[in-house]
Amino acid sequence: MDPQAKTAELEDQCRYILKAARAAGADEAFVSASYGLSARIQYEKNDFNLAAYHEGGGFGITVHKDQRQGAASVNTFSKEAVDEVVRQALAFARFSIPDEYLGMAEKSDYIALPETFDPGMAELPMGELRRLAEAMIAAAKHDARVSLDGASVERSAGVHVIANTRGVLASDHSTSLNWYLMGMAIEGADVTSFDHLSDFAYFLPGVESKVLETAGNLAQRLLACLGAKPARSFKGAVLLPACAVDELLLDPIVYHIVGRNIMDGKSRFSNSLGETIASPSVTFSDDPHDIALRGCTAWSGEGVPTRGMALVERGVLKTHLDSVYSARRRGTKPTGNGGGPHGPLLAQGTRSLAELRRAASPLLEFTRYSGSVDPITGDFSGLAKGGRLYVNGADQGPVKETMIAGNTFELLRRDLIMSDERFDDSGSYRLPCVLVDGVSVTSAAS
Amino acid sequence: MQEILEEIARRQPCYVELRYHEHVTSSLMAQKGRIDQAGTSRHQGVGVRALVNGSWGFSSTSNLERGAIESAIGRAVEAARELARSQKKKIPEFSPMALSRADYEEPGYKELRAISIEDKIARVVETEQKLLKESALIHTAVVRYNEIFEHKAIATSDGAACSRRLVRPEFRTAAFTGSGSEQQVAGRGVGVTGGWQCLFHHPSAANMVGETAREAVELLKAGHPEGGVKTVILEPALVGLLCHEAVGHTVEADFVQSGSVAKGRLGTRVASDLVTLCDSGIPPYSGGPGGYLPFDDEGVPCRTTTIIENGTLKSYLHNRESAAIMGAEPRGNARAWNYADEPIIRMTNTYMLPGTMALEDIIASTADGLLVTGAGGGQADASGEFMFSASSAFEIKQGKLGRRLREVTLSGVAFDVLQTVDAVSREFRWDMGSGYCGKGQPAKVDAGGPYIRCRLMVGGRQEG
Numbered sequence: 001m002d003p004q005a006k007t008a009e010l011e012d013q014c015r016y017i018l019k020a021a022r023a024a025g026a027d028e029a030f031v032s033a034s035y036g037l038s039a040r041i042q043y044e045k046n047d048f049n050l051a052a053y054h055e056g057g058g059f060g061i062t063v064h065k066d067q068r069q070g071a072a073s074v075n076t077f078s079k080e081a082v083d084e085v086v087r088q089a090l091a092f093a094r095f096s097i098p099d100e101y102l103g104m105a106e107k108s109d110y111i112a113l114p115e116t117f118d119p120g121m122a123e124l125p126m127g128e129l130r131r132l133a134e135a136m137i138a139a140a141k142h143d144a145r146v147s148l149d150g151a152s153v154e155r156s157a158g159v160h161v162i163a164n165t166r167g168v169l170a171s172d173h174s175t176s177l178n179w180y181l182m183g184m185a186i187e188g189a190d191v192t193s194f195d196h197l198s199d200f201a202y203f204l205p206g207v208e209s210k211v212l213e214t215a216g217n218l219a220q221r222l223l224a225c226l227g228a229k230p231a232r233s234f235k236g237a238v239l240l241p242a243c244a245v246d247e248l249l250l251d252p253i254v255y256h257i258v259g260r261n262i263m264d265g266k267s268r269f270s271n272s273l274g275e276t277i278a279s280p281s282v283t284f285s286d287d288p289h290d291i292a293l294r295g296c297t298a299w300s301g302e303g304v305p306t307r308g309m310a311l312v313e314r315g316v317l318k319t320h321l322d323s324v325y326s327a328r329r330r331g332t333k334p335t336g337n338g339g340g341p342h343g344p345l346l347a348q349g350t351r352s353l354a355e356l357r358r359a360a361s362p363l364l365e366f367t368r369y370s371g372s373v374d375p376i377t378g379d380f381s382g383l384a385k386g387g388r389l390y391v392n393g394a395d396q397g398p399v400k401e402t403m404i405a406g407n408t409f410e411l412l413r414r415d416l417i418m419s420d421e422r423f424d425d426s427g428s429y430r431l432p433c434v435l436v437d438g439v440s441v442t443s444a445a446s
Numbered sequence: 447m448q449e450i451l452e453e454i455a456r457r458q459p460c461y462v463e464l465r466y467h468e469h470v471t472s473s474l475m476a477q478k479g480r481i482d483q484a485g486t487s488r489h490q491g492v493g494v495r496a497l498v499n500g501s502w503g504f505s506s507t508s509n510l511e512r513g514a515i516e517s518a519i520g521r522a523v524e525a526a527r528e529l530a531r532s533q534k535k536k537i538p539e540f541s542p543m544a545l546s547r548a549d550y551e552e553p554g555y556k557e558l559r560a561i562s563i564e565d566k567i568a569r570v571v572e573t574e575q576k577l578l579k580e581s582a583l584i585h586t587a588v589v590r591y592n593e594i595f596e597h598k599a600i601a602t603s604d605g606a607a608c609s610r611r612l613v614r615p616e617f618r619t620a621a622f623t624g625s626g627s628e629q630q631v632a633g634r635g636v637g638v639t640g641g642w643q644c645l646f647h648h649p650s651a652a653n654m655v656g657e658t659a660r661e662a663v664e665l666l667k668a669g670h671p672e673g674g675v676k677t678v679i680l681e682p683a684l685v686g687l688l689c690h691e692a693v694g695h696t697v698e699a700d701f702v703q704s705g706s707v708a709k710g711r712l713g714t715r716v717a718s719d720l721v722t723l724c725d726s727g728i729p730p731y732s733g734g735p736g737g738y739l740p741f742d743d744e745g746v747p748c749r750t751t752t753i754i755e756n757g758t759l760k761s762y763l764h765n766r767e768s769a770a771i772m773g774a775e776p777r778g779n780a781r782a783w784n785y786a787d788e789p790i791i792r793m794t795n796t797y798m799l800p801g802t803m804a805l806e807d808i809i810a811s812t813a814d815g816l817l818v819t820g821a822g823g824g825q826a827d828a829s830g831e832f833m834f835s836a837s838s839a840f841e842i843k844q845g846k847l848g849r850r851l852r853e854v855t856l857s858g859v860a861f862d863v864l865q866t867v868d869a870v871s872r873e874f875r876w877d878m879g880s881g882y883c884g885k886g887q888p889a890k891v892d893a894g895g896p897y898i899r900c901r902l903m904v905g906g907r908q909e910g
Contacts, residue, residue: 041532048533050502054786057508266622312668381855404905
């Protein structure tokens with residue numbers, strides 16, 4: 001695949017679609033078009049079970065007509081499809097409710113991000129994928145007690161173009177290798193909870209060692225859960241892994257600083273700019289240009305340029321996040337991350353994980369949260385998977401059937417202690433582990 | 447299209463499965479007097495699966511021309527040959543069986559096509575306004591309508607040649623109450639396989655607006671449960687969630703082969719005598735369940751699988767591959783979400799059979815417990831350990847319903863919890879039809895059952 005040629009082709013398609021929309025009566029139109037190809041080796045039931053190829057593309061269009069909005073999409077670029085999709089989008093718009101705040105992004109310049117397209121990756125043969133997958137599986141199953149329910153290695157290449165009738169025209173292209181493993185450890189009648197890890201890389205050089213590292217880490221995590229016993233119930237300290245920090249602490253903050261929720265009266269932070277909303281140890285920011293993160297982008301889905309920004313600095317709320325629509329409603333400017341941060345970062349602390357495990361007693365540490373969090377109230381409750389209990393810093397071994405419950409906004413006000421190391425689980429974010437107090441821990445043994 | 451697929455499939459030297467799939471989704475959402483979502487998405491193409499020397503290869507194309515389909519077969523065959531170099535256990539040949547050769551157009555398909563966008567938008571907007579007017583404490587009402595029109599045509603080299611057209615509409619309401627840091631939200635959802643009439647005559651659609659509003663208001667004053675192992679009565683939606691998440695996934699044969707808790711337990715007791723649990727694409731209970739299916743994506747006609755019979759584990763859920771390996775009979779559980787996805791083992795409609803008690807009698811005979819209502823999300827793993835969230839619960843003291851509680855999560859190990867079932871109501875309801883199952887790909891499923899009483903762990907607050 002030649003990314004430049006494919007980009008040019010998609011740009012032409014976008015221009016044609018916008019022209020068709022205007023010709024059909026749209027006042028404004030936005031189009032998003034993409035093309036991609038992939039090859040995948042899949043492992044299930046402790047054996048290889050599928051090799052698959054995919055190639056596809058398509059586009060979606062949003063139209064505004066008499067201040068009404070409609071949208072449609074299809075997985076082809078044929079002329080008939082373009083005409084039909086434009087007709088459908090306008091049909092939805094015709095019966096929609098007029099909204100004077102509808103708008104589209106203005107033409108902008110975007111920063112050039114580092115290249116993330118590796119021609120070698122785009123053309124990686126299925127045989128080479130299979131060899132990588134074999135190595136990954138062998139690394140995960142070096143201990144016979146590890147059972148893999150599923151795993152895959154997939155290479156993909158894609159091009160994405162957006163354009164609107166105000167002159168926005170932006171594109172990006174990239175390749176990636178994505179790998180994933182899910183499994184459990186089994187020793188006699190002892191079956192651990194399942195766990196999974198995944199990661200990605202844009203480029204071929206060095207990828208094999210990253211793949212093997214992920215596999216080894218999963219095996220280590222699974223084996224550490226063998227012999228788990230129910231813990232005991234208490235209210236106290238929990239060491240949150242990065243994935244739970246994201247889900248339990250950061251996602252609720254984002255919910256309340258998104259412009260759409262502010263304009264709809266759903267936010268508790270609508271009047272909190274400049275106010276303290278969290279512990280001074282919380283500095284939360286968005287870096288949309290960190291290419292090691294999956295959300296890395298120079299432009300938002302609407303075509304607004306992205307930029308790095310502090311969301312919460314030493315506990316003080318610094319900004320709200322606005323889309324084009326919410327900005328028009330609220331009389332602000334779109335921030336390029338109206339749906340949430342592209343590259344969430346949380347500042348690390350100064351204490352090691354080992355130190356944090358000794359910092360409170362009893363203390364529950366876990367690797368995965370399986371539960372719910374209500375972003376509106378901040379109430380959360382769910383299972384702490386891959387748990388270990390520490391008493392006076394001493395490891396009491398793995399625990400199971402243990403639930404945690406609490407409230408995000410109460411926790412944020414407490415003294416949160418960040419680890420000195422940050423984690424980028426699957427390239428989703430860069431977050432430390434966080435020691436929190438005041439969490440209800442309920443055990444099946446109670 | 448079906449004739450072309452059949453003709454191409456018949457000429458292949460190895461097992462080949464061709465699936466034309468058109469998937470049209472339309473979505474509407476109203477809130478705050480505006481339309482936040484109004485659009486449609488159409489995907490169509492052909493998915494190809496080839497079994498060569500005991501290994502699977504898959505490919506797909508959005509180009510419906512004969513040449514493109516034949517090229518996709520070539521890629522799938524090449525992929526299968528490559529996989530065969532690594533695959534240790536080859537998939538045995540499928541036993542000959544009666545595959546579907548019927549064409550179905552399910553009720554509601556034409557009815558829903560005939561209803562205009564204007565009327566659908568009007569229904570959504572009217573409902574949003576009605577919900578908003580239910581209480582002055584509601585500051586935002588959200589109403590969503592979603593419909594999936596699906597047309598599939600399947601042809602396999604060993605004789606399947608069938609097609610189906612069906613539609614699955616969903617309707618959801620949500621109300622936000624309170625302000626600032628004291629806010630609550632409650633929601634209801636209904637989903638069916640069928641038309642507009644089927645959707646709005648579903649028991650879960652009855653007084654949807656009033657129930658959404660009442661719960662959203664009452665949650666403002668609701669307390670939190672105390673954590674611990676408790677006696678609970680689960681409503682049909684939660685029983686459905688239990689059947690689907692905590693039992694259904696562990697008996698999917700691909701999970702079983704990986705070592706799920708159900709492995710090696712056929713014929714053993716896993717639940718109390720009161721529990722009989724099934725999965726069926728064509729279940730005996732009416733109401734247009736959201737996972738209705740006459741045949742699956744391998745062309746296998748759907749039939750009922752009794753998973754647990756009076757407490758004994760009787761069967762797993764199979765596709766043709768797992769059935770061939772484990773010497774079982776496939777009953778229509780292989781499905782793909784989109785043309786570009788390969789079919790995998792999925793549940794359809796998973797349910798517990800009703801018993802003989804009245805709900806009132808179950809409540810009256812409960813000294814200390816909770817009546818848990820409103821299924822939220824749920825997760826379970828291969829060990830059978832599950833976690834469900836429920837929108838609320840009512841305390842039961844000495845057989846009487848008491849105050850409402852919020853933020854209720856339930857957890858346990860499926861086969862342990864099912865052993866504790868000591869009461870099963872005679873009421874039955876499908877109540878998961880607006881939901882989706884996620885297993886790499888989404889799938890429309892339904893689940894339901896009676897009210898049951900059991901013991902499990904309730905997540906909640908501990909004393910400081």
